[in-house]
Amino acid sequence: MSPPRKGASNLLLLLLLAILSCRFAESAIGVNWGTVSFHRLKPSTVVDLLKENKIGKVKLFDADPGALEALMGSGIQVMVGIPNELLSTISSSVSASDLWVRQNVSRYMVKGGADIRYIAVGNEPFLTSYSGQFQTYVMPALLNLQQSLTKANLAGYVRLVVPCNADAYESPSLPSQGAFRPELTQIITQLVSFLNSNGAPFVVNIYPFLSLYGNSDFPQDYAFFEGTTHAVTDGPNVYTNAFDGNFDTLVSALTKLGYGQMPIVIGEVGWPSDGAPGANLTAAKVFNQGLINHVVGNKGTPLRPGSPPMDVYIFGLLDEGAKSVLPGNFERHWGIFSFDGQAKYALNLGQGNKNLKNAENVEYLPSRWCVVDSSKDLTNVANHMRIACSVADCTTLNYGGSCNEIGVKGNISYAFNSFYQLKMQDERSCDFDGLGMVTFLDPSVGECRFLVGVTETKGSSSSKSSSSFIGSRRWMISIIVLFIWAVQLLMM
Numbered sequence: 001m002s003p004p005r006k007g008a009s010n011l012l013l014l015l016l017l018a019i020l021s022c023r024f025a026e027s028a029i030g031v032n033w034g035t036v037s038f039h040r041l042k043p044s045t046v047v048d049l050l051k052e053n054k055i056g057k058v059k060l061f062d063a064d065p066g067a068l069e070a071l072m073g074s075g076i077q078v079m080v081g082i083p084n085e086l087l088s089t090i091s092s093s094v095s096a097s098d099l100w101v102r103q104n105v106s107r108y109m110v111k112g113g114a115d116i117r118y119i120a121v122g123n124e125p126f127l128t129s130y131s132g133q134f135q136t137y138v139m140p141a142l143l144n145l146q147q148s149l150t151k152a153n154l155a156g157y158v159r160l161v162v163p164c165n166a167d168a169y170e171s172p173s174l175p176s177q178g179a180f181r182p183e184l185t186q187i188i189t190q191l192v193s194f195l196n197s198n199g200a201p202f203v204v205n206i207y208p209f210l211s212l213y214g215n216s217d218f219p220q221d222y223a224f225f226e227g228t229t230h231a232v233t234d235g236p237n238v239y240t241n242a243f244d245g246n247f248d249t250l251v252s253a254l255t256k257l258g259y260g261q262m263p264i265v266i267g268e269v270g271w272p273s274d275g276a277p278g279a280n281l282t283a284a285k286v287f288n289q290g291l292i293n294h295v296v297g298n299k300g301t302p303l304r305p306g307s308p309p310m311d312v313y314i315f316g317l318l319d320e321g322a323k324s325v326l327p328g329n330f331e332r333h334w335g336i337f338s339f340d341g342q343a344k345y346a347l348n349l350g351q352g353n354k355n356l357k358n359a360e361n362v363e364y365l366p367s368r369w370c371v372v373d374s375s376k377d378l379t380n381v382a383n384h385m386r387i388a389c390s391v392a393d394c395t396t397l398n399y400g401g402s403c404n405e406i407g408v409k410g411n412i413s414y415a416f417n418s419f420y421q422l423k424m425q426d427e428r429s430c431d432f433d434g435l436g437m438v439t440f441l442d443p444s445v446g447e448c449r450f451l452v453g454v455t456e457t458k459g460s461s462s463s464k465s466s467s468s469f470i471g472s473r474r475w476m477i478s479i480i481v482l483f484i485w486a487v488q489l490l491m492m
Helices: 003-021 043-052 066-073 084-092 094-106 137-153 181-196 208-213 242-258 281-296 381-391 408-422 461-491
Strands: 029-031 057-060 075-083 115-121 159-161 202-205 232-234 235-238 265-269 312-314 369-372 436-439
Touching: 029 043, 029 281, 057 066, 066 075, 075 084, 075 094, 084 094, 084 137, 094 137, 115 137, 137 159, 137 181, 159 181, 202 242, 208 242, 235 242, 242 265, 281 312, 281 381, 369 408, 381 408, 408 436
Parallel strands: 029 057, 029 312, 057 075, 075 115, 115 159, 202 265, 265 312
Antiparallel strands: 232 235, 369 436
């Protein structure tokens, strides 16, 4: 082969590799799609919302059939979850593991199907508050699932991971002193060895908000990315935000086990917009935008400079009004979108859109609300309000919430309306012994939004998703043809 031809061929190959890397570069920013809500959008509407906002990665907490069907053909990379409650069954039976993989992975990974990249085996199974309840099931479940993936010819494509809470490791004061909790050392060593052998990352959930919420002495500015007067100096390294400090504490803990270079994925991170002091729209926007800029800017951390996490999944996509409020009322307000897919604030995800785009074609219930009839005797209204809020979501009425200062009658109306919308506007649900009345005038006040529910009609995957997949497939065919042509030229 003559030198000129070789040079031209090498140039062509480099050009081809550049095209491939540009076309298929993977976004580092994904979202958690939780579905614990009284008012669920159609899965196809949510997938369209993801695509409109160019969100290329999504994490599910279970193998919800509606979500997985809607994601088929979308080109969105998926992490599907196995709830902790299933770990016992899967760990004790290869047959149960095989069945789970067939029903929740293989059936969706067909031509034009879902692009499942990860299976999250449990969700924070080592959490301190679980007192070891799920701990012994993790490794047997991983080993069984790995066998099942191998049988299904998916082991080289789908990776098994275990999302861990940041309480799995600790540090007396500095990131460099980070180590896993003593009672977890043995199982975490087994876990990271398994992950390393199978090319999988360590997945961790980091929540600076919870550090601030749970500790009155925690410096508020250290929770954000805007700079701090409470920087932490650790030898030659200086930490100006809690995220980097927490991340490097994990890096130190992994290093002590001999896996200091293990890839790390942030499974959950975010900031709630309501339900507690410090949980508001402004703080949520500042934190999430600072996080995104920090990640897409490839800044890395002091122990991993220029090397940010592989992926970062923001928690969450949508508000989930039916979640447990045991950790705090803020639990129902983590979404960057409200329950109906409307953006809460301007946010640049670094994917080309400067701001979030709202969900389209949302099917709302009629524009009417249930409010208190102020002309009536309200002596016994407290009991009705208590009953309404025991079922519906009233978390914004509590201290620090966006509806905390709308007055007594406003509070009653908010509770009545939340119950009324939950009951799909059944006229009987606005009675409250004659104290409620339906109005067609929106009673929302400032940032306190009186919601209107959405219909629960089940929809199918959108044609927009299908057309996008077809376009991507055509691109892939063109790239493959070009690749074959380049190889032939190199071999001449």
